[in-house]
Amino acid sequence: xxxxxxxxxxxxxxxxxxxxxxxxxxxxxxxxxxxxxxxxxxxxxxxxxxxxxxxxxxxxxxxxxxxxxxxxxxxxxxxxxxxxxxxxxxxxxxxxxxxxxxxxxxxxxxxxxxxxxxxxxxxxxxxxxxxxxxxxxxxxxxxxxxxxxxxxxxxxxxxxxxxxxxxxxxxxxxxxxxxxxxxxxxxxxxxxxxxxxxxxxxxxxxxxxxxxxxxxxxxxxxxxxxxxxxxxxxxxxxxxxxxxxxxxxxxxxxxxxxxxxxxxxxxxxxxxxxxxxxxxxxxxxxxxxxxxxxxxxxxxxxxxxxxxxxxxxxxxxxxxxxxxxxxxxxxxxxxxxxxxxxxxxxxxxxxxxxxxxxxxxxxxxxxxxxxxxxxxxxxxxxxxxxxxxxxxxxxxxxxxxxxxxxxxxxxxxxxxxxxxxxxxxxxxxxxxxxxxxxxxxxxxxxxxxxxxxxxxxxxxxxxxxxxxxxxxxxxxxxxxxxxxxxxxxxxxxxxxxxxxxxxxxxxxxxxxxxxxxxxxxxxxxxxxxxxxxxxxxxxxxxxxxxxxxxxxxxxxxxxxxxxxxxxxxxxxxxxxxxxxxxxxxxxxxxxxxxxxxxxxxx
Numbered sequence: 001x002x003x004x005x006x007x008x009x010x011x012x013x014x015x016x017x018x019x020x021x022x023x024x025x026x027x028x029x030x031x032x033x034x035x036x037x038x039x040x041x042x043x044x045x046x047x048x049x050x051x052x053x054x055x056x057x058x059x060x061x062x063x064x065x066x067x068x069x070x071x072x073x074x075x076x077x078x079x080x081x082x083x084x085x086x087x088x089x090x091x092x093x094x095x096x097x098x099x100x101x102x103x104x105x106x107x108x109x110x111x112x113x114x115x116x117x118x119x120x121x122x123x124x125x126x127x128x129x130x131x132x133x134x135x136x137x138x139x140x141x142x143x144x145x146x147x148x149x150x151x152x153x154x155x156x157x158x159x160x161x162x163x164x165x166x167x168x169x170x171x172x173x174x175x176x177x178x179x180x181x182x183x184x185x186x187x188x189x190x191x192x193x194x195x196x197x198x199x200x201x202x203x204x205x206x207x208x209x210x211x212x213x214x215x216x217x218x219x220x221x222x223x224x225x226x227x228x229x230x231x232x233x234x235x236x237x238x239x240x241x242x243x244x245x246x247x248x249x250x251x252x253x254x255x256x257x258x259x260x261x262x263x264x265x266x267x268x269x270x271x272x273x274x275x276x277x278x279x280x281x282x283x284x285x286x287x288x289x290x291x292x293x294x295x296x297x298x299x300x301x302x303x304x305x306x307x308x309x310x311x312x313x314x315x316x317x318x319x320x321x322x323x324x325x326x327x328x329x330x331x332x333x334x335x336x337x338x339x340x341x342x343x344x345x346x347x348x349x350x351x352x353x354x355x356x357x358x359x360x361x362x363x364x365x366x367x368x369x370x371x372x373x374x375x376x377x378x379x380x381x382x383x384x385x386x387x388x389x390x391x392x393x394x395x396x397x398x399x400x401x402x403x404x405x406x407x408x409x410x411x412x413x414x415x416x417x418x419x420x421x422x423x424x425x426x427x428x429x430x431x432x433x434x435x436x437x438x439x440x441x442x443x444x445x446x447x448x449x450x451x452x453x454x455x456x457x458x459x460x461x462x463x464x465x466x467x468x469x470x471x472x473x474x475x476x477x478x479x480x481x482x483x484x485x486x487x488x489x490x491x492x493x494x495x496x497x498x499x500x501x502x503x504x505x506x507x508x509x510x511x512x513x514x515x516x517x518x519x520x521x522x523x524x525x526x527x528x529x530x531x532x533x534x535x536x537x538x539x540x541x542x543x544x545x546x547x548x549x550x551x552x553x554x555x556x557x558x559x560x561x562x563x564x565x566x567x568x569x570x571x572x573x574x575x576x577x578x579x580x581x582x583x584x585x586x587x588x589x590x591x592x593x594x595x596x597x598x599x600x601x602x
Contacts, residue, residue, distance in 0.1 A: 062308065076198075090333065459537075491537035
C-alpha cells in the first residue's frame with residue numbers, strides 16, 4: 001500500500017497529467033459516452049440484487065446460458081491489449097499478427113472446450129488454483145495463486161494506462177482524472193454485481209467494440225481506394241529512407257514485396273516483420289503460449305465455469321472461437337490499412353507526439369475519418385475495451401484472492417457471507433493495484449510488447465503441469481509442485497536476462513549469451529523473446545515434474561477420478577442432441593475454418 005500511495009501521490013506531477021488533445025468531441029459524442037456509462041452502472045445495480053452467496057458473486061451461481069458465457073469469454077479478452085494493441089501490432093508487424101488468433105487462440109480454445117472443461121466443471125473447482133490443489137497439493141495451489149494475484153493487476157493496469165493515454169492525447173483530458181474515473185466505474189459495477197455484472201457488460205461491450213471499430217476498416221479501405229489499390233500502395237513503399245522524405249522508415253521498411261500481407265511465407269528465418277521463425281510461432285505461440293493462456297488462465301476459464309451445465313461450459317470457448325477467428329479483420333486491419341495513410345508513425349519516445357505515436361494508430365484513424373456521432377461510438381468502443389479488460393482481470397483477481405489466498409491461509413472456515421464481503425473488498429484492492437501499475441506502464445515503449453512479456457512469465461510452466469496432471473496419473477503431487485516452481489524460476493530468470501538493467505549478474509550472464517533458434521536471451525523483438533521464454537519454462541517444468549515424480553508417491557487412483565483422463569468415466573453421447581450443441585463437431589468446424597484462413601493469407 002505504501003508503494004501505491006507513493007505512486008498515486010505523484011500522479012498530479014506526472015508528465016502524463018498534461019493535456020494535449022488533438023481533436024474535440026461534439027455534444028452528441030458526449031451524450032453517447034454518458035449513456036454508455038449510465039448503462040453499465042445500471043447493469044451492476046440490477047445484477048447485484050440477486051446475489052445471496054459467494055458463488056453467486058464469484059461464479060454467477062453457475063446458471064448462465066452458453067451464448068452469454070461464450071460472448072463474455074471472447075469479450076473478457078477484448079481489452080485495450082487486443083483492440084488498441086493489435087492495431088499497433090498491425091502497423092508494426094502486419095498480418096503476421098493474425099498468428100495470435102489463428103494458431104495462438106483457436107486450437108487451444110477447441111482443446112479447452114472438448115477436453116479440459118469436463119475436468120474443470122466436473123471437479124466443482126471454483127478456480128484454477130483450486131483445481132491444482134485437488135489434483136496435486138496445497139503448495140501447488142499456493143504458487144499458482146501467488147503468481148496470478150501478482151500479475152493480474154499488472155495486465156489490468158495496462159488497460160487503465162491505455163485508456164488514460166488515449167483520452168489525454170486525443171481529447172485533452174487529464175490522464176489521472178481519466179484513470180481514476182474508469183477505476184471508480186469498474187469498482188462500482190463489479191463490487192455490486194460481481195461476475196454476473198462483468199459478464200453482461202462484456203456481452204454489451206462485445207457488440208459496442210465491433211460496431212465502433214468495423215467502420216475504421218471500411219473507411220480505411222475507401223481511403224486506400226479498395227483492397228487491390230491498397231496492396232499496390234504497400235508494394236510501392238520504399239524501405240530505408242530517412243524521416244521526412246515522404247516514405248516510412250522503421251517497421252514499414254519491411255514492406256518490400258509486402259511481407260506485411262503474409263502469415264507464414266516469410267517465417268523460414270527471422271527475416272520477417274515480427275522477427276519470429278516458424279519454430280518459435282509453432283512451439284512458443286501455437287503450443288505453449290496459446291494453450292497456457294486459453295486453457296489455464298482463470299480470467300477466461302471463469303466465464304466457462306459460470307455456465308449452467310457441462311455442455312454449456314464446453315460450448316463456451318467453442319462459441320467464442322468463431323468470432324475470435326474473424327477478429328483480425330476488425331482489430332489488425334485498421335493498423336495495416338494505416339501504413340499508407342499515416343506512414344510516419346513512430347514508437348513512443350520522449351520526442352514523439354500523440355499524432356506520431358503508433359500506439360495511437362486506431363484512435364488516430366478514427367480521428368481522421370469518423371464524423372461526429374460516429375466518433376462518439378468509436379470512443380465508446382475504446383472505453384468498452386478498456387473497461388472489459390479491467391473488469392475481467394479484477395473479477396478473476398478477487399475470486400483467486402478470496403478463495404485461494406484469504407480463505408485458504410488467512411481465515412479458514414469463515415461464513416459464506418464473510419467471503420462475499422471479502423470479495424467486494426478485494427475488488428477495491430485489485431482496482432487500486434491496477435491504478436498503481438497504470439502509472440508504471442508509462443515507462444514502457446509498447447504496451448502490447450509489455451503484455452506479451454508478462455504473459456510469457458506467467459504461462460509456460462502452467463500448461464506443462466496441467467497436461468501432465470490431466471493426462472498422466474503417474475505425475476505425483478510433489479512432481480506437480482516442483483514442476484511449477486522450477487518452471488516459474490526459469491521463466492523469471494529468462495525474463496531477467498533479457499531485461500535492460502545493469503549490475504554484476506547482468507554482466508556475468510551477458511558473457512554466455514548465444515544466438516540461434518533456441519536462443520536463451522538475444523532476440524530481435526520482445527515477442528520472440530516471450531515465445532521462446534515460454535518454451536524453456538515448459539521444458540524445464542516437464543523435466544522437473546517427471547524427475548520428482550519418479551522419487552515421490554502418487555495419489556491413489558480413487559482420489560484422481562474426475563481429475564485424470566484415464567480414470568474419468570466418459571458419458572455416452574446423446575444421439576438426440578443437435579449438431580450445434582455437440583462440442584466435438586463445433587471444434588472440428590472451427591479448426592477447418594482456421595486452416596482455410598491460414599492458407600488464404602499464407
